[in-house]
Amino acid sequence: MSEGASLLCVTANPDALLFYKACGLTVVGEVQTQFDVALRMQNKLSAT
Numbered sequence: 001m002s003e004g005a006s007l008l009c010v011t012a013n014p015d016a017l018l019f020y021k022a023c024g025l026t027v028v029g030e031v032q033t034q035f036d037v038a039l040r041m042q043n044k045l046s047a048t
Helices: 014-022
Strands: 007-012 026-032 037-044
Touching: 007 014, 014 037
Parallel strands: none
Antiparallel strands: 007 037, 026 037
8 A cells, every 4th residue: 555544443332342343443442432341343444
């Protein structure tokens, strides 16, 4: 990729884990939010 983002990072609700995995994201850690612990997930983007 010559321009733009190369990585998509999200703070994900653990209850939606299967949705995020179906979108191609992988768990890379956890983070505390004001509500509860959430998953940090990411997906490498490729040029189309």
